[in-house]
Amino acid sequence: MTTAPQAPKPAAPAAGGNRATMKKELPEHFKAYRHVWVFIEYEHGKIHPVSLELLGEGRKLADKLQVELAGVIIGEKADELAAAAQECFEYGADLCYRVYDPILAHYRNQSFTKAMTDVVNTYKPEIFLLGATTLGRDLAGSVATTLLTGLTADCTELAIDDERSLAATRPTFGGSLLCTIHTLNFRPQMATVRPRVFGLPDRQPGRTGRVIDHPLDMTEESIITKVLKFIPDRESNQCQLAFADIVVAGGLGLRSAENFHLVKNLAEVLGAEYGGSRPLVQKGWITADRQIGQTGKTIRPKVYIAAGISGAIQHRVGVEGADLIIAINTDPNAPIYDFAHVGLIADATQVLPALTEAFAKHLSVNRIAG
């Protein structure tokens, strides 16, 4: 077994090494806990993509454990949720627990926590995964505290160890290190995962499963917080960075806010989204929703072009899922070359406009030719 280093540890869970070796047998009343569950975040008529990504990952865990994969879906209308459940089956779920009630039309912590903890206490999962969205984090924290179990946030890797225990790996200390966390003697073992850390699994049209209904034992009068209104973000304000096929990003190597236009121009020609490293947000060159990395967005594009970005670990964890990483950096020793696939040791402020022009020309020439 691997033991934790003797060094000072994060303030939260520490010195686990020795305790892990003292593992007691799982208390009797937890032995009934079986199966892998994913919370299906369903709002405004659609499933959040992170839930489908988790079904893909949950499927692997369930197969390893030889148990079933279930989705838990909470909302207002039975028929809408049934359609969403069907989508879950096609993404790998064997069954879905469904809780529907007019009270559940909007997300509220109190009603969703009640629905969730009732289903968990009735059907007892051993592993329970949620997306680390604002909704998922809000819900996971109160569900875990109500159930008095462990919760590992923002995992980047999930695995099953030799003792059927969930090994949840997450970055710690701002991503400089990774740690693997176990919830040994409590059930369910809960974890949240950020969107786009895992890819979308293949959809299998026509794959079916069972729906199990569970009632919500609650009245509107007992819910203290009321939703006055919901103001949707304007479509144009929602940046699709996390889901773009091509992303062009800039870093401090661009030297000035003006030069950041070079990134935008290239992105425009490519129909790509643009983003940047954290210092650019701090300097006000880009808005916070365009920050890429551990404390920004995780992206999984087919092509990622990073200009003037050093490749600090906090940036790296947000882009490692890209199929092809192209880095433009003047420093041959920049850490970004440790994980990029293609490198250009050159001045980004000169290469970016040249690239924009070359792509524009290539695309228009070939369009005329084709």
Next chain:
Amino acid sequence: MHIVVCIKQVPDSAQIRVHPVTNTIMRQGVPTIINPYDLVVLEEALRLRDNYGGTVTVLTMGPPMAEDSLRKCLTFGADRAVLLTDRFFAGSDTLATSYALTAAIRKISETWGKPDIVFAGKQTIDGDTAQVGPGIASRLNLQQLTYVSKINGVVSDKNQIEVERRAEGGIQVLVSTMPVLVTMIEGSNEMRRGTMAAALAAAKAEIVTWSAADAGVEDMTKCGLRGSPTVVKKVFAPAARSEKAFQLPVAGKPAEEIAALLLEDLFQRKPAIEDELMKFASGQ
């Protein structure tokens, strides 16, 4: 109004380095700061007090040296500060942390009156879990309002509070009944500066210091390492990719040539991308 603000003193992670050989955190000389997300809620608490009257109590669980951060909060204008410190708390995960803080908030409630609002930082920069706030809310049965971007107002005599909350794809406007637990997103406000006079007063102020027993913690097995369901089994550095980036031969070439090289290389590696780009360029 009585407002409690939970804060944490954290190492300034911008200055943390990992030892390249032993993979351990090099903490020596790393300064500590108040978790930046906690300053957002502290400022909001001070504003509410200034507008509606009342007191702000700041609470932290930590080592004795966390007193420094509490004094800083007093400098900003908090009315009193409580330090919860005990070796039994060492190694607490989020569940154990929320247990201890809850006991202290109950004790604060007995001593100085029931809080109307308990604020917690959205998350910390060292643990990053965003779970302690919700944990406190569940344990104290407070209405949980997380990721709040704006507090629209408080109607004290009706115990009502209206907030705007960042949700997926939009803003939820919520009305709730106090007591509530609130966490806020960054950018909601800007921290005020403390005055010199306040700093001098804070330096001499009494920091109320409680052990687990003082705070009335009932069950020591729910504290610290023993009370933490999660266990860190392994800490390690991210693996390097086996091969480094393939460097295009760009040395000494003009930008146009470099661009041409990259296009050729890209389309060779990813022929599908060229097709997709063509589609995009022709407006399909």
